[in-house]
Amino acid sequence: MPAIIENYDVCVVGAGHAGCEAALACARLGLKTIIFTVSVDSIALMPCNPNVGGSSKGHLVREIDALGGEMGKNIDKTFIQSKMLNKSKGPAVHSLRAQADKAAYSMEMRKTLQNTENLTIKQIEISEIITDENNNITGVKSVTGATYNCRAAVLCTGTYLRARCLTGEYINETGPNGLQAATHLTDSLKEHGIEIYRFKTGTPARVDKRSLDFSKMQEQLGDEKVVPFSFTTNPEDVQIDQISCWLTYTNEKTHEIIRGNLDRSPMYSGVIEGTGPRYCPSIEDKVVKFADKNRHQIFIEPEGLNTNEMYVGGMSSSLPEDVQLEMYRTVPGMENVKIVRNAYAIEYDCINPNQLYASLEFKNVHGLFSGGQFNGSSGYEEAACQGLIAGINAAMKLLDKNPLILDRSEAYIGVLIDDLVTKENHEPYRMMTSRAEYRLLLRQDNADLRLAEHGHRVGLLSEDRYQWVKEKAKMIKEEIERINEVKIGANKKVQQFLEQHNSIPLNTGVSLADLMRRPELDYDSLAELDPDRPNLPEEVKNQVEINVKYEGYIKRQIKQVEHFKKLEKKKLPTNFDYSNIGGLRIESVQKLNKLQPISIGQASRISGVSPADISVILVYLEQLKYSNPDLFYQLNGNNE
Ligand SMILES: Cc1cc2nc3c(=O)[nH]c(=O)nc-3n(C[C@H](O)[C@H](O)[C@H](O)COP(=O)(O)OP(=O)(O)OC[C@H]3O[C@@H](n4cnc5c(N)ncnc54)[C@H](O)[C@@H]3O)c2cc1C
Numbered sequence: 001m002p003a004i005i006e007n008y009d010v011c012v013v014g015a016g017h018a019g020c021e022a023a024l025a026c027a028r029l030g031l032k033t034i035i036f037t038v039s040v041d042s043i044a045l046m047p048c049n050p051n052v053g054g055s056s057k058g059h060l061v062r063e064i065d066a067l068g069g070e071m072g073k074n075i076d077k078t079f080i081q082s083k084m085l086n087k088s089k090g091p092a093v094h095s096l097r098a099q100a101d102k103a104a105y106s107m108e109m110r111k112t113l114q115n116t117e118n119l120t121i122k123q124i125e126i127s128e129i130i131t132d133e134n135n136n137i138t139g140v141k142s143v144t145g146a147t148y149n150c151r152a153a154v155l156c157t158g159t160y161l162r163a164r165c166l167t168g169e170y171i172n173e174t175g176p177n178g179l180q181a182a183t184h185l186t187d188s189l190k191e192h193g194i195e196i197y198r199f200k201t202g203t204p205a206r207v208d209k210r211s212l213d214f215s216k217m218q219e220q221l222g223d224e225k226v227v228p229f230s231f232t233t234n235p236e237d238v239q240i241d242q243i244s245c246w247l248t249y250t251n252e253k254t255h256e257i258i259r260g261n262l263d264r265s266p267m268y269s270g271v272i273e274g275t276g277p278r279y280c281p282s283i284e285d286k287v288v289k290f291a292d293k294n295r296h297q298i299f300i301e302p303e304g305l306n307t308n309e310m311y312v313g314g315m316s317s318s319l320p321e322d323v324q325l326e327m328y329r330t331v332p333g334m335e336n337v338k339i340v341r342n343a344y345a346i347e348y349d350c351i352n353p354n355q356l357y358a359s360l361e362f363k364n365v366h367g368l369f370s371g372g373q374f375n376g377s378s379g380y381e382e383a384a385c386q387g388l389i390a391g392i393n394a395a396m397k398l399l400d401k402n403p404l405i406l407d408r409s410e411a412y413i414g415v416l417i418d419d420l421v422t423k424e425n426h427e428p429y430r431m432m433t434s435r436a437e438y439r440l441l442l443r444q445d446n447a448d449l450r451l452a453e454h455g456h457r458v459g460l461l462s463e464d465r466y467q468w469v470k471e472k473a474k475m476i477k478e479e480i481e482r483i484n485e486v487k488i489g490a491n492k493k494v495q496q497f498l499e500q501h502n503s504i505p506l507n508t509g510v511s512l513a514d515l516m517r518r519p520e521l522d523y524d525s526l527a528e529l530d531p532d533r534p535n536l537p538e539e540v541k542n543q544v545e546i547n548v549k550y551e552g553y554i555k556r557q558i559k560q561v562e563h564f565k566k567l568e569k570k571k572l573p574t575n576f577d578y579s580n581i582g583g584l585r586i587e588s589v590q591k592l593n594k595l596q597p598i599s600i601g602q603a604s605r606i607s608g609v610s611p612a613d614i615s616v617i618l619v620y621l622e623q624l625k626y627s628n629p630d631l632f633y634q635l636n637g638n639n640e
Pocket residue numbers: 013014015016017018019036037038039042043044045046047048049124125126127156157158159160161176182185201202203280344345346371372373374377378379380381383384
């Protein structure tokens with residue numbers, strides 16, 4: 001029988017959090033797109049924790065939303081509890097976190113894919129990528145022999161490639177949740193010269209709610225006033241009845257059981273080859289690495305409204321089933337626990353992301369892009385934002401437009417991708433606020449102001465939305481100017497007001513902005529002294545408050561960004577042989593030749609490239625002016 005041949009603009013392999021964003025971006029930009037999954041039931045599946053956001057991950061979701069992605073909207077429709085974390089700290093680290101109804105999250109995303117024009121969903125395992133003699137992608141092939149021709153492809157295979165799951169001595173050659181693994185694609189990628197890593201991750205048990213004693217745990221309520229993830233969600237729509245999470249702790253007894261059974265853990269007995277995430281350690285890892293701690297926090301989190309399953313957050317494990325049951329039963333409130341699904345570790349193939357440009361296109365296969373856990377990251381949000389950028393850039397390539405490359409001063413997404421493509425990474429990469437050097441500017445509250453222009457330029461953000469963000473920026477600017485000009489005199493009314501707010505009286509007149517910088521005062525409380533105040537939307541008032549209160553820090557960081565931008569603007573040639581530059585150390589030449597950084601800034605972040613090497617390259621670039629003026633002006637044309 002003749003094999004099926006179909007034609008598309010873009011093939012997206014994988015329908016996890018990365019693949020969904022990639023496919024939606026391409027289809028919404030008018031490209032004929034097909035998304036493949038080994039199981040339609042795994043669309044936007046959450047194989048581990050039932051939540052979106054959290055420290056720094058909440059920032060990523062806001063940024064995805066600001067660019068026109070889907071994750072924020074999807075969780076706003078399907079969350080069952082929401083909390084702004086770190087509220088006692090500065091606004092730079094405030095992070096939104098929401099419990100998801102997993103099944104609803106997955107189904108809602110599926111509905112969105114199904115209702116998107118230009119988008120086809122196909123359940124089949126992709127086994128090969130196809131290229132022409134010039135290494136341009138021309139299609140993908142399925143295990144059944146069907147060929148899907150395309151002009152660009154995005155690989156988002158997550159944790160499915162040659163996946164195997166381990167629970168103690170029991171090893172199952174499947175993907176997450178017992179879903180079929182994808183066993184063929186790795187060989188094809190290797191044949192195309194793609195370097196493969198093997199990573200691992202793990203998940204805790206899901207337990208039956210009816211077997212828990214919540215009276216021995218601390219109830220964790222959601223926020224009274226819920227803030228939506230998406231800038232486009234009406235805040236009224238997210239004020240729902242919320243479901244509680246519960247907090248409990250491990251103890252010495254738990255740790256003893258773990259220590260006594262380490263030889264049966266595949267992680268410690270050497271059965272697992274892959275490298276795991278340092279920042280999401282299993283309970284075995286925690287007990288071994290933090291031996292001095294006598295307890296660890298355990299969050300019991302509901303998996304959804306229509307299931308009794310509860311997620312045991314903080315206790316992921318690959319210990320055997322019997323040990324799991326014994327250790328979980330030592331935790332207060334879990335004495336009679338019944339496990340619905342065992343904890344397990346999973347090993348899978350992914351790539352060394354240094355093979356990618358910052359556009360997430362492979363350097364050696366033109367038109368092939370990738371995103372998500374396949375790129376060596378970990379986490380739903382990390383996956384989704386890469387999928388979005390890979391999808392946008394696949395589309396930009398086909399539409400003959402400039403790629404979307406966010407730099408480290410613009411977005412956490414920029415930090416994440418820059419880290420992946422320039423730094424050596426030998427474990428699943430997790431986003432953290434500490435990775436973002438300009439985090440005072442990259443707040444979750446201003447993601448729309450930072451990124452709307454990019455979303456609009458690529459075509460994913462509607463004109464209306466873009467105009468609103470511009471209007472909002474204007475209102476913020478004007479209000480900051482106004483409150484700097486409003487003078488508050490040291491009169492009786494003012495001194496009384498200050499006394500009431502435990503604030504030192506004034507010696508002389510000050511601006512309203514000066515008063516607002518006092519920790520005990522804020523924009524709202526000062527309304528009393530500000531009769532001419534315009535009636536502004538809540539989100540504008542928030543921005544005014546943050547920008548005025550943290551003005552000193554923000555200004556300092558803006559200065560640092562200016563310096564950073566100078567180095568980012570100094571472009572380097574692509575496909576360049578660095579051994580042509582005399583004076584570079586061999587290690588640097590090898591790294592630079594392999595990574596082909598696009599700018600001096602990026603080159604300076606490659607581990608092993610020293611400041612002295614950077615000086616040598618800068619001198620070389622300067623000499624290009626005389627030795628190769630064409631190349632010099634091509635690189636620096638717009639910057640000099
Ligand atoms: C056990 C486990 C524990 C984890 N722990 C956490 C956690 O606690 N917190 C966290 O944030 N993240 C965790 N993760 C990671 C999280 O699941 C991923 O980061 C996230 O789901 C990755 O999204 P993705 O889109 O890259 O891939 P996935 O969600 O894995 O999706 C991959 C998609 O690709 C499809 N696919 C793969 N290969 C092929 C092929 N050849 N042909 C067709 N379709 C294919 C699959 O069907 C699937 O649709 C865990 C993952 C697992 C499995």
